[in-house]
Amino acid sequence: MNQYSILQSSAPMPGPKTPKTRKGLATKAKLLEAAEAEFGERGYHDGSIVEITRRAGVGLGTFYVYFESKEAIFRALVTHMGHETRTFIARQVEDAPDRLQAERAGMRAFFHFARAHKNLYRIVxxxxxxxxxxxxxxxEAFAEGYRRNLEIAADKGEIRDGDSGIRAWSLIGLSVFLGMRYAVWDESTDLEAVVDAASDLIERGLIVGR
Amino acid sequence: MNQYSILQSSAPMPGPKTPKTRKGLATKAKLLEAAEAEFGERGYHDGSIVEITRRAGVGLGTFYVYFESKEAIFRALVTHMGHETRTFIARQVEDAPDRLQAERAGMRAFFHFARAHKNLYRIVxxxxxxxxxxxxxxxEAFAEGYRRNLEIAADKGEIRDGDSGIRAWSLIGLSVFLGMRYAVWDESTDLEAVVDAASDLIERGLIVGR
Known part of the structure; x- marks a missing residue:
């Protein structure tokens, strides 16, 4: 992971329910995966702890070893999905030679991640x-990492100077909407064409002859 | 309204419950305004028809003259808010001399609309x-109008050629996220600074020396 990563992944905060064994970590991961399917398909209100444990193949008592309520696992899931998304993108951009290539690689990674995790938008x-x-x-976690990377790239002269915070939120919004429209709603769109058109807009803008 | 409008507002579709009198139209508008406040503050599930009629100052029976259910008024509200937003933006950009100026004016208009209608994001x-x-x-209504206007501008040579559909979704996402972050979450941000930074990104992109 280098300075082109969309976001350096932060170390998970150990809490009272952080499992200490490899088996415990695996069980917690299974519960989160089951929660992603359950809340993604049925929504928060209709989703149930019993169904989550059934999907995960663990007993109800086990659930409460890791999470104290439906809201607790939902919150943990949102944090987890953000972390997974940022880590996945970071890995895909770590070899990019500069910021513009990193933008392209990061966008491509996000679209593929979104298509593979269709429940992401709904849950977030x-x-x-x-x-x-x-x-x-x-x-905010996405934006802060993104802002920092844009700042570094501008300092190195790889991109034009500009407000890194506003640029970060702009580029996140752009990717979120393109991902929703072309990666999730429409499964058949060639994502490379979307990456190309959007990268061109980000890199060169709309002005004629520039 | 000219070709720089973000979207030509389409004529409202007359339905079985379309009021025929000026008084009827005013009552329906009052109910939609009350629904915006009610659903915006309490959410769909906790929002109630009784509260909407109380906020609107009309009797319960009157509600059912215009809407057949809570879901019906919620759906009508989403359509109405989209129409209002597009009409407001269209009016603010109608004097723009070209597409780049229209982008700037449209974004400014959207941010101010979002700040004045804080419930918009939550309801949508x-x-x-x-x-x-x-x-x-x-x-999709936003994107289709936007796409058409970008197409016209490219045909006239006002902007560089590019995929108008992908550009439309990119620019919508960018505005939605900037509006959420700087117009709604943070009431004190100077929106002109956001318009300037984002317009610069859209117009000239990130590439150095372009």
Whole structure:
């Protein structure tokens, strides 16, 4: 992972329910995966802890070893998905030779991640209604890492100077909407064509003859 | 309204419950305004028809003259808000001399509209869980008008050639996220600074020396 990573992944915060064994970590991961399917398909209100444990193949008592409530696992899931997304993107951009190549690689990685995790949008959006602080934290974590990387690239002269914070939120919004429209709603779109057109817009803008 | 409008507003579709009198139209508008406040503050599930009629100052029976259910008024509200947003933006950009100026004016208009209608994001996002077709239709209406205007501008040589559909979704995502972050979450940000930085990115991109 280098300075072109969309976001350096931060170390997970150990909490009272952080498993200490490899088996414990695996069980917690299974529960989160089951929660992704359950909340993604049925939504937060209709989703149930019993169904999550059934999908994960663990007993109900095991659930409460790791999470204290439905809201707790939902919040953990939003944090986890943000972390997974950023880590995946970071890995895909680590070999990019400069910021413009990193933008292209990061966007491509995000679109493929979104297509493979169709429940992502639904769950993140629903978090606004279940735990608004999780929703904001999800995007603020993206924006802060992105801002820092744009800042470094501008300092190195790889991109034009500009407001890195506003640019970060602009580029996140652009990727989120393109991902929703072309990677999730429409499974048949060639994602390379979307990466090319959007990268051209980001790199060279709309002005004629520039 | 000219070709620089973000979207030509389409004529409202007359339905069985379309009021025929000026008084009827005013009552329906009052109910939609009350629904915006009610669903925006309490969400769809906790929002109630009784509260909407109380906020609107009309009797319960009157509600059913215009809408057949809570879901019906929620759907109508999403359509109405999309129409209002597009009409407001269209008016603010109608005097723009070219597409780049129109982008700037349209973005400024959207940010101010979002700050004045803080419930907009919450209601539109929640529509994904109440009536997903309304949610998609909301953004597809924006994208289609936007795409058409970008196409016209490219044909006239005002902007570089490029994929108008992908550009439209990119620019919508960019504005939605900037509006959420700087117009809604943060009331004190000077929106002109956001318009300037984002317009610079859209117009000239990131490449050095272009």
């Amino acid at each position: 959006m629903e978090s606004q209604f279940v735990a608004e602080d999780s929703y904001r934290a999800y995007y | 996002m929640e529509s994904q869980f109440v009536a997903e077709d309304s949610y998609r239709a909301y953004y």
